[in-house]
Amino acid sequence: MPDDNQTRALVVSQRRALTDSITEFTLQLADGGPLPGFTPGAHVTVQTPSKAMRRYSLVNDGAAPNQYVLAIKREPKSRGGSQSMFDSAPEGVTLQVSDPENSFKLVPAPKYLLIAGGIGITPIQAMAHHLAAQGTPFQLVYCTMAAPETAYLEEMRALGSAVTIHHDNADPEQLYDFWDHFEKPDASHVYCCGPAPMMEEIKALAGFWPEGRVHFEEFKPVEIVRADDVAFTVTLARSGKKIDVPADRSILEAMRDAGEKTVSSCESGVCGTCKCGLIEGDVDHRDSVLLDEERGTMIMTCVSRASSGDLVLDL
Numbered sequence: 277m278p279d280d281n282q283t284r285a286l287v288v289s290q291r292r293a294l295t296d297s298i299t300e301f302t303l304q305l306a307d308g309g310p311l312p313g314f315t316p317g318a319h320v321t322v323q324t325p326s327k328a329m330r331r332y333s334l335v336n337d338g339a340a341p342n343q344y345v346l347a348i349k350r351e352p353k354s355r356g357g358s359q360s361m362f363d364s365a366p367e368g369v370t371l372q373v374s375d376p377e378n379s380f381k382l383v384p385a386p387k388y389l390l391i392a393g394g395i396g397i398t399p400i401q402a403m404a405h406h407l408a409a410q411g412t413p414f415q416l417v418y419c420t421m422a423a424p425e426t427a428y429l430e431e432m433r434a435l436g437s438a439v440t441i442h443h444d445n446a447d448p449e450q451l452y453d454f455w456d457h458f459e460k461p462d463a464s465h466v467y468c469c470g471p472a473p474m475m476e477e478i479k480a481l482a483g484f485w486p487e488g489r490v491h492f493e494e495f496k497p498v499e500i501v502r503a504d505d506v507a508f509t510v511t512l513a514r515s516g517k518k519i520d521v522p523a524d525r526s527i528l529e530a531m532r533d534a535g536e537k538t539v540s541s542c543e544s545g546v547c548g549t550c551k552c553g554l555i556e557g558d559v560d561h562r563d564s565v566l567l568d569e570e571r572g573t574m575i576m577t578c579v580s581r582a583s584s585g586d587l588v589l590d591l
């Protein structure tokens with residue numbers, strides 16, 4: 277969340293287990309008052325109890341909200357942001373939450389194909405409810421491993437024949453075959469949110485579709501800190517301040533922990549907001565933003581680390 281952005285303190289007013297690993301959090305102002313509205317596909321950035329910023333799609337109706345409802349999956353290998361929501365954000369806790377933003381907006385179209393995999397259902401189900409309420413034609417394909425792992429299963433079933441729910445039972449032989457949906461491009465706009473392999477498959481299948489017709493939501497948390505990561509030190513060249521980056525924190529988080537002013541958004545290496553100049557040091561670049569020619573002089577502090585030794589940043 278850009279530190280200069282509008283944020284507000286919201287209280288966790290309700291937690292609801294959707295599956296063994298997915299919990300829905302309802303956030304609202306202490307007085308229950310109105311919140312900024314949003315459109316389907318929008319997300320907010322939450323400062324989690326671990327202080328890591330995480331983006332979560334909004335699942336409720338955003339026309340005139342007094343709540344923001346999120347569904348979060350507990351990822352065993354996560355670096356702590358979402359994990360801390362499970363462990364340290366009980367009902368009654370206050371969290372700082374950004375205004376909603378939407379980089380996955382429904383554009384006007386005569387019909388839509390919505391594709392969700394796993395927790396990717398969060399923005400997609402908001403779209404499905406919106407389109408159903410409008411009477412706009414759509415199809416939704418929702419893929420999960422098994423029924424007990426399927427968030428919002430009954431809500432999606434209630435949308436009727438527009439929705440196909442597919443369980444692959446973790447068997448590659450049983451993965452859903454999307455080819456029929458892409459074989460003949462039509463006037464549909466496609467919205468896809470799910471695990472990386474699913475999105476890669478859809479990109480490949482839709483390669484010959486007209487440009488701009490297939491939309492992806494790609495801010496899924498990435499494995500930013502890895503088991504074999506080690507601590508190192510960054511020096512902020514303008515002040516000379518040295519900041520220790522622990523093995524389990526990003527540079528950005530360590531700077532924030534040290535009281536430095538930081539600017540960020542996705543914290544997943546995809547948006548470019550946290551880019552800064554690199555003066556010295558060997559970097560393990562983990563972003564998907566920098567051009568090859570920038571990698572010697574720039575670094576994305578939310579994901580990248582020293583590959584050996586320490587770093588000097590132009591900050």
Ligand code: FES
Binds near residue numbers: 540541551563565579
């Ligand atoms: S905050 Fe988005 S790339 Fe770092």
